[in-house]
Each structure stands twice: as structure tokens, then as C-alpha cells.
Amino acid sequence: MSERKTQIVVVGGGAAGLELVRKLGAKYGREKHDIILVDRDRTHVWKPLLHEVAAGSLDPNMDEVGYGGHAARWGYRFFNGALERIDRERQKIITAPLLDEDGEVIIDRHEIRYDYLVLAFGGVSNDFGIPGVREHALFLEHRRQADDFRKRLLNACLRVNERRHRGEEAQLDICIVGGGATGVELAAELFNAAKGLRDYGLEVFDEAALNVTLLEAGPRILPALREDLSDTALKELRALGIRVETGAMVSSIEAGHVHVKDDETIHADMILWAAGVRGDHGVAEMSDLELDKIDRIVVRPTLQTTTDERIFAIGDCAHCELPGRDGPVPPRAQAAHQMATCTFHNLGRLMDGQAPRDFVYQDHGALVNLSRFDTIGSLMGNLMGGSMAVEGRIARFAYNSLYRMHLLAVHGWLQGTFMIAAGRVNKVLRPKLKLH
Numbered sequence: 345m346s347e348r349k350t351q352i353v354v355v356g357g358g359a360a361g362l363e364l365v366r367k368l369g370a371k372y373g374r375e376k377h378d379i380i381l382v383d384r385d386r387t388h389v390w391k392p393l394l395h396e397v398a399a400g401s402l403d404p405n406m407d408e409v410g411y412g413g414h415a416a417r418w419g420y421r422f423f424n425g426a427l428e429r430i431d432r433e434r435q436k437i438i439t440a441p442l443l444d445e446d447g448e449v450i451i452d453r454h455e456i457r458y459d460y461l462v463l464a465f466g467g468v469s470n471d472f473g474i475p476g477v478r479e480h481a482l483f484l485e486h487r488r489q490a491d492d493f494r495k496r497l498l499n500a501c502l503r504v505n506e507r508r509h510r511g512e513e514a515q516l517d518i519c520i521v522g523g524g525a526t527g528v529e530l531a532a533e534l535f536n537a538a539k540g541l542r543d544y545g546l547e548v549f550d551e552a553a554l555n556v557t558l559l560e561a562g563p564r565i566l567p568a569l570r571e572d573l574s575d576t577a578l579k580e581l582r583a584l585g586i587r588v589e590t591g592a593m594v595s596s597i598e599a600g601h602v603h604v605k606d607d608e609t610i611h612a613d614m615i616l617w618a619a620g621v622r623g624d625h626g627v628a629e630m631s632d633l634e635l636d637k638i639d640r641i642v643v644r645p646t647l648q649t650t651t652d653e654r655i656f657a658i659g660d661c662a663h664c665e666l667p668g669r670d671g672p673v674p675p676r677a678q679a680a681h682q683m684a685t686c687t688f689h690n691l692g693r694l695m696d697g698q699a700p701r702d703f704v705y706q707d708h709g710a711l712v713n714l715s716r717f718d719t720i721g722s723l724m725g726n727l728m729g730g731s732m733a734v735e736g737r738i739a740r741f742a743y744n745s746l747y748r749m750h751l752l753a754v755h756g757w758l759q760g761t762f763m764i765a766a767g768r769v770n771k772v773l774r775p776k777l778k779l780h
Contacts (some may be wrong), residue, residue, distance in 0.1 A: 349378040350695060353437060353458040356465035357383035357411055359390060360659035360680035363753045364462060367688045369419035370756070379420035380456060382439060386411055386424055389487045390750055391466075392677055395526055397490035398616075399533040400498065404487060410752060417759075425454060429466065430631035432652055437461065446457050460654055460691055463641060467660035467675060469593065470620035470638065474595035481617035484526060493616065497534075500613055501541060503687050505549040515555045519602050519610050521594055522618035523560025525570070525712050528577060532714035535584045544735075551585065557610055559592040559602070561619070568674070568710045573720050580714050594619075621660055621675045636663040636672075645702035647687055656690070658683035666705060673705050677746070681753060682706065711743045719743050 354361045365381045372379065380483045387408040389397065396402035415422040425439035429630050435458055468485050471477035477711060482496070483489050507514035518534065527723045538551040558565070560580065565581075565588065566574045581588050593605040602610045623639030634642040641657035642650050643664050649655045659680040664673045673679050683704060690700035693694040713719045719742075752760035 347376065349374075349376055350459050351378045351380065351457055352460045352462070352691060353380045353382060353456055354462045354464055355382045355389050355437065356463065356659070356661070357381055357385070357422075358464060358466050358659060358680065358685040359677055359750060359754075361462070361464035362388055362409065362411075362414070363681060363684040364464065364658070364688055365420045365686070366414070366418045366754060366756070368691070369415075371688075371692070373419045373562075376511075380423055380424045381411060381415065381420055382425055382427065382437070382456065383411060384424070384426035384442075385487065387487070388414075388754075390488075390677075390747065391486075391748070392525075394484045394487070394490040395530040395533055397487065398484055398493040398497070398530060399537045400494050400535055403535055404490070414754075418756075423454070423456065425451060427630060428453070429629075430461070430633070430655070431455075432631065432655070435461075435654070450716075458654075460694070461656070462687060463655065463657040463661055463690075464659045464680075465624065465661055467621040467640065468624055469617050470622040471617065472619070474594055474596060477594075477617055480597045480599050481521070481615045483617055484530070493614075496614060497537075501538075501546060501549055501553075504553050505541075505546040508548040508553065515553055517555045517557075517610075517612050518569075518614045518616070519557045519559065519612035520616045521559045521602065522620070523558060523562070523565030523588070523590065524618060524620075525566065525710070527558055527560075527616070527618040528565055528581065529713055530618070531556050531581060531586050534586065535586070554585075555587075556585075557587045557589065557612070559594060559604070560588070560590045561593045562590065564590055566710075566712060569712065569720070575660060576720055577714065578711060580720075586769070623661055627661070630691070633657075640672075646700040647683060647703050648689055648690075648700065654686050658687055664703065664705075666703065669705070673703075677750070678708055679705060681750070684753075711746065714744045 354365050361381065365379055368379045389404045391410050393402055397404045411422040425442050427437060428440040429438040431438060436455045439454045441449050444450050467481050469558050482493050504514045504516045520531055520758060534554060534556055535551050538554045541549045564574045566577055579589055594602055595605045596603045597615060600611060602612055602615060623635065623693050627639045628635060632651065636642055640663040641661055643662050644650055645666055647656050647658055647664065649657055660675040683703060686703045693700050710755050711719065748764050751763050755763055
């Protein structure tokens with residue numbers, strides 16, 4: 345009788361989950377281990393690039409990772425499905441039926457056994473319970489939403505272009521709620537895209553036809569950066585013609601309008617919500633795991649859940665507090681990468697009968713890319729207290745290096761290096777805007 349394989353199930357193929365299954369598959373293979381990635385989508389696009397996908401500056405088909413092919417290369421299995429429930433007593437997860445566009449079942453409800461389970465399905469935008477947000481705003485939580493935003497954006501630009509052809513003083517009003525990295529980077533990227541539309545058939549549409557308002561509830565945009573860097577970004581955005589309002593608390597949203605608490609109403613043809621991260625709204629129904637106030641899974645310093653030591657949670661879906669830190673580990677790409685590495689080693693230690701080690705978060709700083717206009721940030725946060733401010737070409741090089749590091753983590757050094765080189769070639773050959 346054949347020996348039962350150790351089964352490790354990873355739910356979520358984002359930056360953390362995809363890196364983890366690659367490392368597990370590369371080390372353990374399929375002889376005595378069965379590594380399974382579960383995701384509702386079939387391809388992966390790095391989340392920090394979604395604002396470029398939304399603005400049409402990046403063709404995601406050129407940068408996506410197909411889970412099936414990646415799995416075949418790295419020795420794990422991919423199962424296309426969404427987590428519905430965790431049965432801890434039987435050590436199984438249950439996936440929801442997978443439906444096609446017409447609502448027909450492709451794959452029925454499924455049970456998957458696990459010896460170790462890693463939850464890495466990310467978070468969602470925090471609407472703070474504000475009326476109308478879910479009904480009337482757009483989001484950039486995953487690839488499908490970014491594609492939807494791009495299609496709506498192009499249609500809106502075409503309408504404005506047509507009206508301007510008729511001699512009307514038409515403008516496209518876009519309101520972005522949230523002055524963090526996503527909101528700020530998208531605002532700048534929209535102006536970069538608008539500058540190029542004239543060359544793609546929209547003869548009377550340019551940045552003058554675009555009216556972007558960025559709302560931030562806090563006292564300043566980009567709170568993760570030093571105040572002087574935040575001020576630099578503010579000046580850059582306003583120089584582009586973007587209206588930036590801080591201390592702007594949104595009270596409600598309705599179709600075509602954003603209501604701010606000081607009784608101001610902002611008209612918007614498109615509304616993008618990018619204000620904070622929380623756990624998925626359905627997590628509480630999935631299991632009895634301990635959650636924080638915003639439905640993130642509470643984990644120990646080892647990244648094991650407080651309820652079950654066989655279950656880990658990493659990335660944006662995890663609430664991890666570490667000794668000596670004020671507050672939980674922030675939901676950043678660098679944290680997800682480091683958590684994946686820690687979990688990889690801890691799974692190995694557990695399978696070898698050793699105690700897992702605590703996660704150590706290294707803050708390497710923060711970078712924000714204002715499209716082709718500027719890049720700013722701070723580097724090596726833990727080593728220099730976040731005091732090493734960078735801007736311009738150095739910051740742009742560091743920002744681009746983050747994606748290169750992601751490619752190496754997901755594809756390994758050999759294939760990752762080839763993909764970086766191919767990306768340089770594609771940047772020259774492919775169109776600057778994706779308009780379909």
C-alpha cells in the first residue's frame with residue numbers, strides 16, 4: 345500500500361500564495377507531497393500593477409501568470425475554485441461551485457483534504473459601511489475589476505470626444521476616494537493615458553478633457569511616506585491639474601455623485617473607491633477562526649492561526665501583531681513576500697518535527713510611482729528609520745526593481761531573468777495604451 349502524501353493546500357494565488365506554492369513545489373515535488381493551489385481565477389496579475397491595467401497603460405495579457413502552466417512547471421497542482429468553508433474537524437476545505445458567464449456549473453462543489461492549510465486570499469476594499477459605496481463605486485481589488493474600469497473609462501472618453509467634436513465643452517469627471525498608493529498612482533496614470541489618447545483616434549480628447557478629484561479623509565495623502573514626501577506628491581498631482589482634497593470624509597455615494605460630510609457634493613461620471621483594506625466579507629461564515637474587527641484572520645507570530653496550528657494565514661487577509669511593533673503588520677506587497685518565505689520555512693520545520701519560528705517583518709520603505717511624471721519614496725525603513733528619501737531616476741529604478749523581485753520570486757531566477765528581459769523588449773514593441 346502506497347504511503348499517504350502530505351497534502352499542503354494554499355488558498356489564494358496572489359503574490360504570497362503563488363510564491364509559496366512555487367517554493368514548496370520546487371523543494372518537495374510530487375513524490376511524497378501534494379501541493380495544491382486553489383484560486384477562483386485562472387491567472388495572476390501582480391496587484392500593485394492593477395492601476396496601470398485600469399488606466400490602459402499595461403496590457404495584463406503580457407504580464408499575467410497562468411496558474412495551470414505555472415503548476416506544471418513547478419510541481420504543484422492547481423484547482424480552479426473559491427473557498428466556501430473550512431471543515432477543521434475533518435481537515436478539509438469545501439469549494440463553492442464554479443459557474444460560467446451564463447450561471448451554468450463548470451465544476452461542482454468540491455472537498456479537498458489538507459494536512460496543512462495556508463490562507464492567502466487577500467483582502468478587499470474597506471467601505472466603512474458608508475451608504476452607496478458597494479452599489480455605485482468601482483474597485484481595483486483584482487484583474488476583472490481593473491479590466492472593467494478600463495472598458496468603462498474608454499467608453500466614457502469616446503463619449504466626451506464625440507461631444508467635443510460637436511463643439512461642446514465636455515469633460516470626463518472622475519472621483520477617486522482614498523489618498524493611499526492606489527488612489528494617488530491611478531490619478532497620475534489617468535493623466536498619462538489621457539495625453540496619449542489623441543494618438544489613438546480620439547482627436548479632440550486630451551488631459552484638458554479630464555477632471556480628476558482625489559479625496560482623502562486623513563490630514564494628508566500617502567500617510568505611509570514621510571510628510572515632506574507626501575507634500576512633494578501633493579504638489580506633483582496639483583501641477584497635473586488634479587484636485588486633491590484632504591480631510592474629506594465621504595458620507596454617502598449615489599449614482600453620479602459623491603457626498604462629503606461638509607455638505608459638498610462632487611459630480612463624477614466614474615467613482616473609484618480605494619480607501620483602506622479589510623478582510624473578505626464572507627470570512628466569518630467560512631470557519632470558526634479568530635478574526636479581528638475588520639474580518640482579518642488573527643495569527644500568532646509564527647503566522648499560524650490562533651485557533652488551529654495546522655492553518656496559516658498570510659498577506660492582506662492576516663492580522664499579525666509582533667513583539668515590539670505598534671499595531672499589526674501593514675498590508676503591503678513586501679509583507680506578503682516576507683510572510684510567504686517565513687511560512688515556507690515553518691512548514692518545512694513542522695514536517696521535520698521542529699518548532700516553527702516567529703515571523704520578522706523588515707520594513708524596506710515605501711515607493712509611489714506617479715506614472716511617467718515622477719517616482720518618490722523612502723528606502724530601507726528598518727535600517728535608516730525611513731530617513732533615506734529618494735526621488736526621480738533612483739526612485740524609479742527602485743520601484744521597477746520591486747516588480748523584478750516579484751518575477752524572480754514567482755518564476756525562479758532563470759525564467760524570471762528571461763521574463764525581465766522579455767518585458768524590456770515588449771515595452772518597446774507593444775502599444776503604449778491598451779484600448780480594448
